[in-house]
Amino acid sequence: MIERRDVFQAIADPTRRIIIIKLSQGPLNITQIGEDLDISKQAIAKHIKILKECGMIVMNQKGREQVCEAQLTQLDEVTDWVTQSRKLWNQRFEKLDQFLASAKK
Amino acid sequence: MIERRDVFQAIADPTRRIIIIKLSQGPLNITQIGEDLDISKQAIAKHIKILKECGMIVMNQKGREQVCEAQLTQLDEVTDWVTQSRKLWNQRFEKLDQFLASAKK
DNA sequence: ATCATATACAACCAAATGGTTGTCAAATAT
DNA sequence: ATATTTGACAACCATTTGGTTGTATATGAT
Numbered sequence: 001m002i003e004r005r006d007v008f009q010a011i012a013d014p015t016r017r018i019i020i021i022k023l024s025q026g027p028l029n030i031t032q033i034g035e036d037l038d039i040s041k042q043a044i045a046k047h048i049k050i051l052k053e054c055g056m057i058v059m060n061q062k063g064r065e066q067v068c069e070a071q072l073t074q075l076d077e078v079t080d081w082v083t084q085s086r087k088l089w090n091q092r093f094e095k096l097d098q099f100l101a102s103a104k105k
Numbered sequence: 106m107i108e109r110r111d112v113f114q115a116i117a118d119p120t121r122r123i124i125i126i127k128l129s130q131g132p133l134n135i136t137q138i139g140e141d142l143d144i145s146k147q148a149i150a151k152h153i154k155i156l157k158e159c160g161m162i163v164m165n166q167k168g169r170e171q172v173c174e175a176q177l178t179q180l181d182e183v184t185d186w187v188t189q190s191r192k193l194w195n196q197r198f199e200k201l202d203q204f205l206a207s208a209k210k
Numbered sequence: 211a212t213c214a215t216a217t218a219c220a221a222c223c224a225a226a227t228g229g230t231t232g233t234c235a236a237a238t239a240t
Numbered sequence: 241a242t243a244t245t246t247g248a249c250a251a252c253c254a255t256t257t258g259g260t261t262g263t264a265t266a267t268g269a270t
Contacts, residue, residue: 001228001255004119012117013258014109017186024193031216043259045217050257064216064267072194075187081122082180082187088129089177106225106258118228136246148229150247155227169237169246214269220262227256232249239244 007074008081010054015039016047023057023070030066112179113186115159120144121152128162128175135171 011017019033034044048068051057057068116122124138139149153173156162162173 001257003256004117008117008119008122011186012109012113014113015258017113021190021193024190024197026197029216039258040260041217042219042261046258066217070190070194072191075191078183078187081116082183085126085129085175086177086180088126089175092129092131106227106256108226120228134246144228145230146247147231147249151228171247212270214267216265216267218263218265220264221260222262223258223260225257225259228254230251230253232251234250235246235248237244237246240242 005050005053005055007054007056007077010051010056010074011078013047015043016051019044019047019051020056020070020072023068024072027067027069029062029068033068110155110158110160112159112161112182115156115161116180116183118152120148121156124149124152124156125161125175125177128173129177132172132174134167134173138173 011020015037018037022028022033030041030044030048033048034041037044048057048059048066051068052059055074056071058071060067060069116125120142123142127133127138135146135149135153138153139146142149153162153164156173157164160179161176163176165172165174
């Protein structure tokens with residue numbers, strides 16, 4: 001298996017999506033992120049590591065704290081892909097209509 | 106680990122994203138899907154199984170062929186989530202501005 | 211100076227993922 | 241009638257995932 005580190009992987013996990021929503025409102029340290037999440041702080045740290053590797057967050061040390069800040073520009077990649085596939089999907093009947101129109105004449 | 110079967114999981118894998126784009130243009134059978142993909146037909150079948158379980162495609166038998174058809178309405182869930190997080194992320198500075206404005210007076 | 215907090219690091223675990231090959235049955239083509 | 245194609249089913253495999261616990265270390269609070 002290949003370790004995939006991209007936006008799609010970043011948002012695939014529900015816990016990571018919660019973390020992203022939290023961080024989108026402002027920077028937090030690891031303890032704060034884990035506050036109302038029912039998993040160990042170590043599990044949070046692992047998700048943070050993945051999000052960092054996916055380029056979705058940036059870190060900056062502040063004393064003993066590790067402050068995480070969201071970096072959501074990459075989400076455009078997701079929007080673009082979704083838009084493209086939905087567009088193609090919506091167009092799929094136009095082709096059929098064209099075919100039926102040409103078949104009728 | 107919990108087996109997650111949702112849109113986010115469906116689009117997490119690059120091969121599945123290619124399959125979705127292909128199927129968004131019209132129905133195809135498993136062999137056709139695998140045509141220019143460099144993996145075994147069994148691997149394709151597994152991806153199809155996952156996409157089916159995620160509710161992203163529907164199947165209908167046609168003789169010995171298994172025709173797959175995209176069902177992309179669920180992609181709205183992705184769009185909604187992305188929109189929400191980006192919105193919050195864009196708003197994050199407004200709060201800061203408000204704070205600075207109130208601190209100044 | 212001591213205690214508590216924040217997190218890093220490592221080892222471990224079960225299950226999921228993404229792939230492979232082999233066999234078999236049914237439908238289609240020659 | 242026979243050969244080919246389509247795909248289902250199973251077993252197998254290495255790696256990743258998402259979690260755990262335990263230990264250690266640096267920073268901050270009392």
